Amino acid sequence: MAREKFQTLTEQMFYILLCLRQEQCGADIMARVDALTAGRVAVGPGTLYNLLESFLQAGMIRETKVEGRKRSYVLTPVGQAALEEEYRRLLRVATDYEACTGTERQEP
Amino acid sequence: MRNTKREWIAFSFYDFAGIAAHLETMAARGWMLERIGALGWQYRRTEPAAVRFSVTYFAQASEFDPAPSENETVLQDYCAEAGWELVTRSAQMQIFCTHAQSAVPIETDAAVQLQNIHRAMKKNYLPGQVILLLLSLFQLGMQVQQFHSRPVDFFTAPTSLFLVPCWLVVLLLCSLELSSYFRWRRRAVDAAQRSRTLALPRSHYRLQRWALAVVGLGLGCWLWSLRSRREVLFAAASILWMALLIFLVNFLKSLLKRKRVSAAVNRAVTLGSCFLLSFVLMGAVVFGVVRLSRLGALDDHPPAETYEWHGMTWEVYHDALPLTVEDLMDTDYPGYSTVAEEAGTALMWRREYAQEHRLGDTGAPEVHYEIVETDLPALLDLALKEYLSKAERHSDPDAPNSWEGVPAEAWQAERAFRFQRGDTPENVYLVCWPDRLAQIRFNWEPTPAQMALAATRLKAA
Structure with missing residues (x-):
């Protein structure tokens, strides 16, 4: 059911999971995503909180430590698989685009 | 400032x-x-x-x-x-x-936000609206049942006429709130899937203000229409009871929150106290009204005199009646009690009159009658149906009650009926005029001249 729910990841889900390949405190994720995408993708604090809760429930991340109100998380194998699956899906999308338009892959 | x-x-x-x-x-x-x-x-x-x-x-x-x-x-x-x-x-x-205009919005994913709103709505708000909707349907059902079975009681009671628009307003607002929410949610889910944007909901606060104004107006009309001191006191006490209940329950909830009592305990204590206080306060209101009533403080209609019979005290009234036994025949009985009572609304009035001899005195002629008056022919038809069916409802299977049509000319009326128990006609008549009907009970057989005089008086009453 969890896989079904996260079959296709939104950009925000994708980048949150990407950040959590290394242990990360929840509050730092927003800044990390911003830096990683040069401000292209913004994750609001409400969205971040709810997505982290959903990922936890789906077993895609796990809580590593709690320091006061500061909680840190890291990706689980389930989350890693979801991230890789999304990466492959995006690659397929890009490949299809290239095949159809005859363009070669460019640096973003 | x-x-x-x-x-x-x-x-x-x-x-x-x-x-x-x-x-x-x-x-x-x-x-x-x-x-x-x-x-x-x-x-x-x-x-x-x-x-x-x-x-x-x-x-x-x-x-x-x-x-x-x-x-x-x-x-x-x-x-x-x-x-x-x-x-x-x-x-x-x-x-x-x-204050930072560039701050990232708190919610940046429409689907997640929508899911979150729905979870919160399911917690209290939607169940609360559904309960209120069901309660309004139940209350309206009770009023409809009274309207069907006892339309005269319904249309002559200011409370019924006040409650119906109030509960209709509640029903309308709850239905609107629930339907608006689910319509918005469907629209928002579509928009979130199609364009990852969140369709904006819309409140109906202007309508709610109008609804509140309607309820306020209804409350004013209801209070204005109350006639007896007892009714006014009971209404005022009920309003006070409601205000006090809300205040006490909210005060208790806030106090427990300030004392850092857990949410579960606070919920149980607050709900329990709400239940208990509603009974205690209502009991206090009823006790107070009964007590004041016994002391005579609420008596709008004190008796003119009293008499003892079989060890009990009985009241005698000397109210003015539109039709008396003395109008119809010569009588020298001095001990009559004449009682007049009335109740009604802008839609319908009911006046009840009785001229009775004292208990223990026999043989003196008596007359009882009630008049139901309305300007709306449809309501008069309903009242007539109620009077006709009431006799059958209280019927003895061995001698069923019925109303038999009699010539209306004797009563200068459109329609007239005479009550019959089994095959025996009694001296009870139901008479319909264009704007009113009257049920009259004599304890003697009235003559055509007495009927004509009674009709003249009751039509003009």
Whole structure:
């Protein structure tokens, strides 16, 4: 059911999971995503909180430590698989685009 | 110059955008939201400023929480990290503000936001609306049942006529709120899937204000229509009872929150006290009214004299009647009690009259009659049906009651009936004129001349 729910990841889900390949405190994720995408993708604090809760429930991340109100998380194998699956899906999308338009892959 | 002010705006609970926009307008006018309480939204005066507001929901929160839960504070920390400061919280709703116009919005994923709102709505708001909807249907059902079975009682009782529009307003508002929410949700789910944007909900606060005005007007009309001192006192006590109940329950809830009592205990104590207090306060109201009544303080209609019979005291009244036994025949009986009572609304009036001899005295002629008056022919038809069917309802199977049609000319009426028990006609008549009907009971067989005189008096009463 969890896989079904996260079959296709939104950009925000994708980048949150990407950040959590290394242990990360929840509050730092927003800044990390911003830096990683040069401000292209913004994750609001409400969205971040709810997505982290959903990922936890789906077993895609796990809580590593709690320091006061500061909680840190890291990706689980389930989350890693979801991230890789999304990466492959995006690659397929890009490949299809290239095949159809005859363009070669460019640096973003 | 006042530095605080309150307002009551009936935004829908899920109208996050409408609430935020309203708070931004208020802040631009120099009024900053301070808190949301039982008595409305409280603002404090500040310098007018361009402040951004954001309304978000936390489904696990409860209005009984003594303080934000650990999870809720984690969310608040994330918001603080993004530049959003908590203004206030009320049940599952949290209101944040920021002076940074470039701050990242609290919600950046329409689907996640929608899911979150729905979780919060399912916690209290939707069940509350459904319960209120069912309660209004039940109350209206009771009124409809009374309307069908006892239309005269229904249309002559100011309370019934007040309750029906009130419960209709509740039904309308709950239906509108629920249907609007589910229609918005369907639209929002579509929009979130198609364009990852969130369709904005819309509150019906103007309609709610009108509804409140209708209820207020109905309440005013109801109080104005109450005639006896007892009814007025009972109505005033009931309103006081309601206000006191709301105040005490809210006070207790706030006190327990201040004492840091857990949400579960607070909920149980508050709900239990609400249940208990409603009985205790209603009991106090009834006790007070009965006590005052026994002391005679509520007696609008004191007896003219009393007499003893079989060890009990009986009351004698000397009310003026439109038709008396003396009008119809010569009688020298001196001990009559004449009672006149009336009740009604703008739609229908019922007047009941009786001229009775004292208990123990026999042989004196008596007359009892009641007149139902209305300007609406349809209501008169309903009243006639009720009187005709009432006789059958209280019928003895061995001698069934019935109303037999009799010539109406004798009564100068459109229709006239005579009551019959089995095959025996009794001296009880039901007479219909264009704007009224009357049921008259004689304890003798009236002559045509007496009927004609009675008709003249009752038509003019």
